[in-house]
Amino acid sequence: xxxxxxxxxxxxxxYVVMNNTANALLSAGASPIMAHAPxxxxxxxxxxxxxVLNIGTLSTPWIKSMLMAGDCARKRGIPVILDPVGAxxxxxxxxxxxxxxxxxxxAVVRGNGSEIMALCGAGGGTKGVDSTMQAADxxxxxxxxxxxxxxxxxxxxxxxxxxxxxxxxxxxxxxxLMGRVTGMGCTATALIGxxxxxxxxxxxxxxxxxxxxxxxxxxxxxxxxxPGSFQxxxxxxxxxxxxxxxxxxxxxxxxxxxxxxxxGAGQ
Amino acid sequence: xxxxxxxxxxxxxxYVVMNNTANALLSAGASPIMAHAPxxxxxxxxxxxxxVLNIGTLSTPWIKSMLMAGDCARKRGIPVILDPVGAxxxxxxxxxxxxxxxxxxxAVVRGNGSEIMALCGAGGGTKGVDSTMQAADxxxxxxxxxxxxxxxxxxxxxxxxxxxxxxxxxxxxxxxLMGRVTGMGCTATALIGxxxxxxxxxxxxxxxxxxxxxxxxxxxxxxxxxPGSFQxxxxxxxxxxxxxxxxxxxxxxxxxxxxxxxxGAGQ
Amino acid sequence: xxxxxxxxxxxxxxYVVMNNTANALLSAGASPIMAHAPxxxxxxxxxxxxxVLNIGTLSTPWIKSMLMAGDCARKRGIPVILDPVGAxxxxxxxxxxxxxxxxxxxAVVRGNGSEIMALCGAGGGTKGVDSTMQAADxxxxxxxxxxxxxxxxxxxxxxxxxxxxxxxxxxxxxxxLMGRVTGMGCTATALIGxxxxxxxxxxxxxxxxxxxxxxxxxxxxxxxxxPGSFQxxxxxxxxxxxxxxxxxxxxxxxxxxxxxxxxGAGQ
Numbered sequence: 001x002x003x004x005x006x007x008x009x010x011x012x013x014x015y016v017v018m019n020n021t022a023n024a025l026l027s028a029g030a031s032p033i034m035a036h037a038p039x040x041x042x043x044x045x046x047x048x049x050x051x052v053l054n055i056g057t058l059s060t061p062w063i064k065s066m067l068m069a070g071d072c073a074r075k076r077g078i079p080v081i082l083d084p085v086g087a088x089x090x091x092x093x094x095x096x097x098x099x100x101x102x103x104x105x106x107a108v109v110r111g112n113g114s115e116i117m118a119l120c121g122a123g124g125g126t127k128g129v130d131s132t133m134q135a136a137d138x139x140x141x142x143x144x145x146x147x148x149x150x151x152x153x154x155x156x157x158x159x160x161x162x163x164x165x166x167x168x169x170x171x172x173x174x175x176x177l178m179g180r181v182t183g184m185g186c187t188a189t190a191l192i193g194x195x196x197x198x199x200x201x202x203x204x205x206x207x208x209x210x211x212x213x214x215x216x217x218x219x220x221x222x223x224x225x226x227p228g229s230f231q232x233x234x235x236x237x238x239x240x241x242x243x244x245x246x247x248x249x250x251x252x253x254x255x256x257x258x259x260x261x262x263x264g265a266g267q
Numbered sequence: 268x269x270x271x272x273x274x275x276x277x278x279x280x281x282y283v284v285m286n287n288t289a290n291a292l293l294s295a296g297a298s299p300i301m302a303h304a305p306x307x308x309x310x311x312x313x314x315x316x317x318x319v320l321n322i323g324t325l326s327t328p329w330i331k332s333m334l335m336a337g338d339c340a341r342k343r344g345i346p347v348i349l350d351p352v353g354a355x356x357x358x359x360x361x362x363x364x365x366x367x368x369x370x371x372x373x374a375v376v377r378g379n380g381s382e383i384m385a386l387c388g389a390g391g392g393t394k395g396v397d398s399t400m401q402a403a404d405x406x407x408x409x410x411x412x413x414x415x416x417x418x419x420x421x422x423x424x425x426x427x428x429x430x431x432x433x434x435x436x437x438x439x440x441x442x443x444l445m446g447r448v449t450g451m452g453c454t455a456t457a458l459i460g461x462x463x464x465x466x467x468x469x470x471x472x473x474x475x476x477x478x479x480x481x482x483x484x485x486x487x488x489x490x491x492x493x494p495g496s497f498q499x500x501x502x503x504x505x506x507x508x509x510x511x512x513x514x515x516x517x518x519x520x521x522x523x524x525x526x527x528x529x530x531g532a533g534q
Numbered sequence: 535x536x537x538x539x540x541x542x543x544x545x546x547x548x549y550v551v552m553n554n555t556a557n558a559l560l561s562a563g564a565s566p567i568m569a570h571a572p573x574x575x576x577x578x579x580x581x582x583x584x585x586v587l588n589i590g591t592l593s594t595p596w597i598k599s600m601l602m603a604g605d606c607a608r609k610r611g612i613p614v615i616l617d618p619v620g621a622x623x624x625x626x627x628x629x630x631x632x633x634x635x636x637x638x639x640x641a642v643v644r645g646n647g648s649e650i651m652a653l654c655g656a657g658g659g660t661k662g663v664d665s666t667m668q669a670a671d672x673x674x675x676x677x678x679x680x681x682x683x684x685x686x687x688x689x690x691x692x693x694x695x696x697x698x699x700x701x702x703x704x705x706x707x708x709x710x711l712m713g714r715v716t717g718m719g720c721t722a723t724a725l726i727g728x729x730x731x732x733x734x735x736x737x738x739x740x741x742x743x744x745x746x747x748x749x750x751x752x753x754x755x756x757x758x759x760x761p762g763s764f765q766x767x768x769x770x771x772x773x774x775x776x777x778x779x780x781x782x783x784x785x786x787x788x789x790x791x792x793x794x795x796x797x798g799a800g801q
Binding site: 015018019022023026027032033034035036037039040043044047061231232233234235236237238239240 | 281282283284286287323324325326327353356357358359360446447448449450491492493494495496498499
């Protein structure tokens with residue numbers, strides 16, 4: 001779908017990963033726009049299919065641009081994807097992520113366990129920030145956050161979980177080398193933007209994007225001699241992967257709910 | 268020439284491609300400087316051989332630096348190369364590109380068809396912005412822009428065209444994979460800076476740089492399995508290519524004029 | 535030590551190399567933080583093991599952040615590593631580097647010969663900036679700077695020298711291809727941050743980091759076909775290298791002193 005439709009994804013993201021995420025979007029068949037000037041925000045958000053906000057290298061002027069872009073995207077009804085990089089590590093990050101949650105109505109939030117728990121805590125929950133928490137804790141926080149904001153929450157790590165408050169999908173695959181290349185989480189978020197732009201639902205788009213990430217990670221790891229060659233093969237894999245590759249590399253476990261028509265678990 | 272003289276190229280460019288373009292310049296034998304603080308602009312532009320201005324991730328403070336740098340470069344008589352990234356997509360970009368055209372007297376402007384047509388339209392021409400325009404349209408816009416500003420205009424795409432208002436050269440080569448790696452256009456612009464710094468004329472330097480780009484693209488595509496490996500081989504090719512590689516990879520078609528001593532076409 | 539302890543290294547660095555240096559830290563087993571907002575500086579510097587300040591793409595707001603971060607790091611007693619990129623090329627750079635020297639009490643300064651001489655000159659020495667100076671000149675400047683500020687000074691180039699005012703170590707290894715990839719010096723500085731965070735002394739950490747750099751450079755050059763493949767193999771080498779690789783790739787020459795217990799030369 002992304003390859004056929006080539007969605008235009010606007011990213012206001014951090015300096016460290018701009019190049020990575022633009023390349024991942026291009027390799028997957030989407031088109032990136034990177035822009036942050038308030039003067040052009042309305043025009044640019046007006047022509048894109050999704051907006052990705054990533055708070056990795058935050059500063060006051062960029063926060064202003066993110067809030068403005070989020071507002072434009074919300075009014076246009078295109079999906080907003082939030083990556084709350086480092087939420088919980090500083091007050092500025094936690095507070096900025098919460099402001100985006102509250103004003104831009106993100107369709108999807110993707111973070112690691114600590115970041116999702118930080119958002120949950122700051123949002124009124126009782127869990128604190130804990131980077132060594134159990135997967136189950138992050139999973140509870142994700143479900144709570146999803147229900148509270150009516151959005152999709154993805155917690156990525158060794159295993160990924162995608163939740164919308166009622167259903168959840170666990171995605172198993174990828175490679176430990178993904179933790180040794182900067183911006184793999186940010187890349188996942190950017191790809192969610194591309195897939196959410198073309199999928200039937202933000203939930204389905206998020207699952208697709210994370211399955212594609214895990215597939216590319218698994219394929220790259222088979223050829224890699226370290227983080228450098230891993231990253232190169234990762235882009236190649238995004239470009240060449242087939243449906244068969246995804247089936248071979250990734251294991252999905254769906255926990256359904258009546259509303260979604262997914263009544264069983266582990267499908 | 269670039270390998271022998273190692274020109275120093277000052278770039279005020281976008282965050283996405285800074286690393287790419289610095290590496291391309293180094294691989295080709297030039298030396299990059301990346302700097303944007305107004306406080307050091309005069310000193311730094313004072314020691315370089317060319318200035319590249321790229322508006323890819325524009326903001327108000329950076330516009331100020333670009334105009335200041337353009338002014339210093341114009342006074343010193345070193346070539347200024349403009350990459351009007353996204354001109355036509357936002358008013359800020361179109362207007363900023365036009366201000367640079369009018370105040371910095373660029374020696375060369377390089378863009379894709381839409382960008383060049385946007386500059387032409389904003390400059391008084393009648394063509395609007397159209398990203399699906401025919402090559403012939405962009406070619407007309409390029410010729411008009413070249414005559415109006417007395418500069419070289421390069422339109423890059425599947426086939427590249429370089430014009431100075433009287434002569435034109437078409438450059439055929441490269442690879443479709445170049446469109447799946449971010450910043451390949453910006454890289455072309457940076458290399459034009461390096462070649463314009465050492466060539467007899469900005470026109471000749473632009474043709475050389477685009478021939479080198481197309482050669483590296485063609486050589487890299489022969490070894491690549493996707494955009495990741497393409498990019499790696501691209502830098503290697505810039506570093507190792509010979510005159511024979513350029514002859515094997517690139518097809519040039521010159522449409523000449525009496526003033527330039529190029530009287531025939533298709534040479 | 536870095537692989538076992540995984541130190542957290544905070545970098546306020548230039549846009550060009552953020553991705554490179556983050557990847558190098560990850561490949562070596564450390565964890566990078568990239569952040570520059572004054573609002574979060576105290577919190578973030580409060581949780582890291584070393585601070586790297588790199589003035590490569592300086593601007594007024596970033597200088598403020600660097601000084602603030604340096605102050606927090608000094609109070610906490612964690613090592614501050616300064617990379618005075620381009621000191622001597624502009625007044626802004628020379629002055630900013632000197633302010634950091636004077637207020638942040640860096641544990642280590644790493645630069646090329648010209649940069650170190652610029653700091654020395656501006657600090658009261660009599661040598662000017664000279665990018666074509668002899669190694670001996672830079673060596674004298676380094677020793678003077680080390681004594682004046684009570685810090686470790688590393689001059690990197692074809693051969694690296696590490697000095698603390700009384701002892702010095704020369705490190706031979708690496709590859710000329712390192713000069714054709716952007717940010718290799720900045721990467722060395724970032725790795726010094728990681729090694730200084732875990733080593734017995736900043737001097738020992740600096741020597742280790744530069745030996746690791748030279749080893750990765752030598753290993754990568756054996757497989758590289760140019761700067762592109764060199765960079766890929768460089769990260770792989772950081773990830774896989776063993777003590778035996780370091781011994782095979784690098785030659786150390788120690789010039790000792792009674793205080794340090796290193797009485798001989800050429801050990």
